[in-house]
Amino acid sequence: MDEKYYPEKIEEKWQRLWAETGAFEVEERKGQPRFYCLEMLPYPSGFLHMGHVRNYAIGDAISWYKRLQGFNVLHPIGWDSFGQPAEQAAIKRGVNPRDWTEENIAHMRGQMKRLGISYDWRRETAAHRPDYYKWDQWFFLKMLERGLAYKRLSPINWCPKEETVLSNEQSSGGVCWRCGTPVERRDLEQWFIRTTQYAEQLLEDMREIEAGWPERVLTMQRNWIGRSEGAYVDFPVKETDERVRVFTTRIDTIYGATAVVLAPDHPLVTKIPGASALKADVERFVERVRQERAAGTGRTITGEDEAEKEGVNTGLIAVNPFSGEAVPVWVANYVLMEYGTGAVMSVPAHDERDFEFAQKYSLPIRRVIAPITHKEEPSGMEPRLGLDQSTEMTGATTDYGVLVNSGDWSGRLSEDAIREMTAFAEEKGFGEGKVMYRLRDWGISRQRFWGAPIPVIYCDGCGTVPVPEEDLPVMLPDHAEFTGTGQSPLAGVAEFVNTTCPKCSGPARRETDTMDTFVDSSWYFFRYCDPKDDARVFAPAKVAYWTPVDQYIGGIEHAVMHLLYTRFWTKMMRDLGLVSFNEPVRKLLTQGMVTNVVEGTGEWKAMSKSLGNGVDPDEMIAAYGSDAVRLFTLFAAPPENELRWQETGIEGAVRFLRRVYTMVWRWSERLSAARSAEADAPRSLAEPSMEEFSAEARALRRKTHQTIVRITNDFDELHFNTSVAALMELSNALGEFNAEPARASEADTYAVREALEALVVMLAPFAPHASEEMWEGLGHEGGLLGGDGARWPRANEDLARKEELEIPVQVNGRLRSRIRATPDTPEEELRRAALTDERVRSFTDGREVVKVIVVPQRLVNIVVK
RNA sequence: GCCGGGGUGGCGGAAUGGCAGACGCGACGGACUUAAAAUCCGUUGGCCGAGAGGCCGUGCGGGUUCGAGUCCCGCCCUCGGCACCA
Numbered sequence: 016m017d018e019k020y021y022p023e024k025i026e027e028k029w030q031r032l033w034a035e036t037g038a039f040e041v042e043e044r045k046g047q048p049r050f051y052c053l054e055m056l057p058y059p060s061g062f063l064h065m066g067h068v069r070n071y072a073i074g075d076a077i078s079w080y081k082r083l084q085g086f087n088v089l090h091p092i093g094w095d096s097f098g099q100p101a102e103q104a105a106i107k108r109g110v111n112p113r114d115w116t117e118e119n120i121a122h123m124r125g126q127m128k129r130l131g132i133s134y135d136w137r138r139e140t141a142a143h144r145p146d147y148y149k150w151d152q153w154f155f156l157k158m159l160e161r162g163l164a165y166k167r168l169s170p171i172n173w174c175p176k177e178e179t180v181l182s183n184e185q186s187s188g189g190v191c192w193r194c195g196t197p198v199e200r201r202d203l204e205q206w207f208i209r210t211t212q213y214a215e216q217l218l219e220d221m222r223e224i225e226a227g228w229p230e231r232v233l234t235m236q237r238n239w240i241g242r243s244e245g246a247y248v249d250f251p252v253k254e255t256d257e258r259v260r261v262f263t264t265r266i267d268t269i270y271g272a273t274a275v276v277l278a279p280d281h282p283l284v285t286k287i288p289g290a291s292a293l294k295a296d297v298e299r300f301v302e303r304v305r306q307e308r309a310a311g312t313g314r315t316i317t318g319e320d321e322a323e324k325e326g327v328n329t330g331l332i333a334v335n336p337f338s339g340e341a342v343p344v345w346v347a348n349y350v351l352m353e354y355g356t357g358a359v360m361s362v363p364a365h366d367e368r369d370f371e372f373a374q375k376y377s378l379p380i381r382r383v384i385a386p387i388t389h390k391e392e393p394s395g396m397e398p399r400l401g402l403d404q405s406t407e408m409t410g411a412t413t414d415y416g417v418l419v420n421s422g423d424w425s426g427r428l429s430e431d432a433i434r435e436m437t438a439f440a441e442e443k444g445f446g447e448g449k450v451m452y453r454l455r456d457w458g459i460s461r462q463r464f465w466g467a468p469i470p471v472i473y474c475d476g477c478g479t480v481p482v483p484e485e486d487l488p489v490m491l492p493d494h495a496e497f498t499g500t501g502q503s504p505l506a507g508v509a510e511f512v513n514t515t516c517p518k519c520s521g522p523a524r525r526e527t528d529t530m531d532t533f534v535d536s537s538w539y540f541f542r543y544c545d546p547k548d549d550a551r552v553f554a555p556a557k558v559a560y561w562t563p564v565d566q567y568i569g570g571i572e573h574a575v576m577h578l579l580y581t582r583f584w585t586k587m588m589r590d591l592g593l594v595s596f597n598e599p600v601r602k603l604l605t606q607g608m609v610t611n612v613v614e615g616t617g618e619w620k621a622m623s624k625s626l627g628n629g630v631d632p633d634e635m636i637a638a639y640g641s642d643a644v645r646l647f648t649l650f651a652a653p654p655e656n657e658l659r660w661q662e663t664g665i666e667g668a669v670r671f672l673r674r675v676y677t678m679v680w681r682w683s684e685r686l687s688a689a690r691s692a693e694a695d696a697p698r699s700l701a702e703p704s705m706e707e708f709s710a711e712a713r714a715l716r717r718k719t720h721q722t723i724v725r726i727t728n729d730f731d732e733l734h735f736n737t738s739v740a741a742l743m744e745l746s747n748a749l750g751e752f753n754a755e756p757a758r759a760s761e762a763d764t765y766a767v768r769e770a771l772e773a774l775v776v777m778l779a780p781f782a783p784h785a786s787e788e789m790w791e792g793l794g795h796e797g798g799l800l801g802g803d804g805a806r807w808p809r810a811n812e813d814l815a816r817k818e819e820l821e822i823p824v825q826v827n828g829r830l831r832s833r834i835r836a837t838p839d840t841p842e843e844e845l846r847r848a849a850l851t852d853e854r855v856r857s858f859t860d861g862r863e864v865v866k867v868i869v870v871p872q873r874l875v876n877i878v879v880k
Numbered sequence: 881g882c883c884g885g886g887g888u889g890g891c892g893g894a895a896u897g898g899c900a901g902a903c904g905c906g907a908c909g910g911a912c913u914u915a916a917a918a919u920c921c922g923u924u925g926g927c928c929g930a931g932a933g934g935c936c937g938u939g940c941g942g943g944u945u946c947g948a949g950u951c952c953c954g955c956c957c958u959c960g961g962c963a964c965c966a
Contacts, residue, residue, distance in 0.1 A: 740903035876946040
């Protein structure tokens with residue numbers, strides 16, 4: 016241990032020792048409480064950025080904290096290594112995606128090791144390796160067996176010039192990102208996962224995780240699933256055999272339906288009788304909307320979000336099954352084929368969109384819901400049904416109320432009418448109650464090379480045949496042609512495509528689409544529990560021991576997709592009998608962005624290359640050490656907040672570490688003297704009695720134990736910034752404890768040792784290398800985790816609490832004085848002390864004391880006349 | 881529009897209904913130094929005061945309470961998500 020603090024030497028030393036001793040390598044251990052701490056796995060782009068550093072610093076702090084508390088902590092890492100950038104590198108620079116990916120992983124792994132994150136590196140996984148994606152394929156087959164995976168036509172973005180599939184981002188603005196050609200929509204056979212089958216459970220089970228997940232993430236997922244209760248109602252179409260099925264949440268307003276409106280791509284649109292004069296109109300309209308939608312325009316130029324509502328009359332007539340009324344059938348751009356049935360009943364009086372549409376096209380607006388008003392009666396609030404017929408409607412009223420103009424249903428309350436009318440429709444066979452979701456099935460087909468091949472074979476004789484389990488993995492070929500145009504590059508690899516049918520052994524073709532990378536990341540943390548198993552996806556006992564994840568940490572950008580898919584996947588696995596719980600993650604922490612000033616603008620933006628405001632973690636580590644960088648990222652802001660990167664802040668972190676380090680060094684000789692004294696007379700390390708401590712030492716001990724309480728509580732709440740602040744306070748208190756080590760009494764030395772040891776151990780989650788080094792400096796061998804290993808300090812409750820408080824004394828609510836008392840001073844004594852306090856007496860003198868309010872530990876208030 | 885989170889010094893941010901601004905950054909003053917850096921000490925919400933101290937102060941307006949940054953009601957501003965979802 017050196018006198019001076021050299022982060023680079025210390026960090027290198029401990030990183031080496033950790034690796035040599037396998038300090039963070041864990042196995043299942045019955046009888047020891049376990050803790051699974053997980054950070055979202057990174058995409059191997061090539062370089063860590065400060066957002067990664069923040070993510071891993073948080074995870075590492077929690078891991079160390081739990082480890083020091085005696086938990087068996089699983090803290091793994093891996094690579095989300097399939098995906099577009101590797102393929103782009105292949106297209107643009109002709110490199111092999113596998114080589115590119117492996118090189119990036121190697122470099123980033125080095126960066127992580129220099130950060131000193133406490134991972135169990137033996138458990139590292141990477142999605143692009145056959146031993147991982149084999150199990151993606153296995154899961155796919157299991158879902159196929161159970162009807163959870165299926166194939167259907169679905170539109171993709173297509174550039175007609177380059178003849179290639181484009182992602183949504185690549186086709187934004189309706190043109191190809193590379194050549195500017197207008198994008199077409201094409202229907203392709205694609206694979207889907209039936210996530211909708213779990214919609215209700217995904218909502219229901221949120222109850223189990225409510226306490227541990229941020230409210231806004233749950234809200235976003237709830238909105239995404241978008242449950243709404245309503246009913247289907249069938250409207251027969253006159254002079255045809257067709258019926259239009261609509262979905263409505265307001266069946267109580269059906270007597271106000273003055274039209275049925277179809278989405279432009281509704282099947283009935285193609286069935287308008289040929290002779291109809293309106294047919295041409297409709298076709299022209301539908302074609303225009305289709306083009307606008309493909310182009311991503313169809314929105315107003317004024318910057319408003321919604322497009323102008325437009326539509327045409329089809330000439331068809333539908334019959335309201337409740338009223339028997341004949342209403343026109345229109346087609347309009349505001350009805351979406353993707354939701355409900357692609358058809359709605361238009362009730363202008365009670366739906367804002369229908370109202371706007373009806374006004375524009377002069378469709379009748381008929382009010383069928385009247386508001387409930389209340390009038391004051393002596394007996395209380397009496398509901399009074401009122402309908403103000405006189406006022407002209409200036410907008411739709413969407414509130415519940417009382418039905419009017421609704422035949423026999425008039426007079427019913429909306430709530431009751433919805434229930435009763437739905438039952439009536441079911442009874443008569445023209446409708447049924449229905450719960451609708453916004454959630455769509457998950458399309459996993461990607462027309463790309465760099466992903467897990469979908470394990471399916473097409474045979475002319477046998478049709479679609481799943482690859483037999485024993486033939487997995489379906490290996491990605493080593494080479495392919497990366498032109499950036501055409502279909503999936505796999506389609507051009509003959510030895511991949513051409514195969515034999517597993518059923519009939521005849522010639523057959525492989526599916527050339529690969530899986531969405533969200534598949535890989537939906538279950539990776541289960542694989543960490545048993546990453547090398549070749550015979551099965553994992554040993555159930557190992558997963559049962561480690562999962563569910565206790566703490567998951569990652570960016571808010573994954574609030575919906577990844578976190579919803581992974582919740583779905585867990586439920587699917589549960590139904591396969593692989594796990595026995597519903598939810599994969601108990602507690603979720605969504606970290607904020609790391610931002611930096613954009614030169615010249617003064618704006619704080621996420622670090623990025625293009626803005627030139629990026630900070631290189633390697634440079635920071637080289638300049639200040641990993642400990643200081645990590646300490647600062649945890650101290651500078653609460654983890655959920657944006658973190659503004661300020662280099663002067665890291666300097667403060669270095670200063671702090673150096674001060675603590677210097678203090679340990681200053682005392683180390685005295686402490687080791689005390690230690691060897693202990694070897695001679697084993698009594699000397701025992702806690703001295705209270706009287707032996709100097710007043711300063713007693714104050715230091717109080718501070719030490721209060722700090723332990725504070726930091727332990729803060730850690731449980733993930734308040735790292737205040738934990739660091741508390742550590743700094745303790746270090747300041749130690750700094751002010753001005754005893755000369757050589758002359759310090761045994762008792763005072765004890766108090767210093769106690770403070771320093773607590774400080775050093777509680778520093779480990781933030782600055783593990785420095786903490787290890789100082790732990791050694793305090794005379795311990797074998798590191799924090801080995802040898803006579805450290806334990807998270809326990810507070811002595813008495814020492815933490817028993818401090819004199821200053822209790823405010825008020826006279827008639829106005830602060831007049833303070834009296835000193837300990838938390839257990841009896842109420843009576845407080846009252847007496849307050850009344851006899853000199854300053855108080857000068858205010859109460861000669862006046863009658865009416866009441867004395869005593870709130871122990873808090874306040875004494877004296878009310879006088 | 882709907883849902884969710886916020887508004888506290890120059891800045892990041894602290895405060896189980898109980899001394900607002902912990903801790904840090906920055907700034908200012910001082911010590912050391914030929915000088916600078918580093919380090920150490922002090923000051924740092926505003927106003928008044930030589931000082932002790934006093935008054936004001938947590939987006940705005942009300943309310944509850946002995947006591948409100950914190951709880952309740954009504955606004956304003958802001959960030960994020962969703963949005964023609966029937």
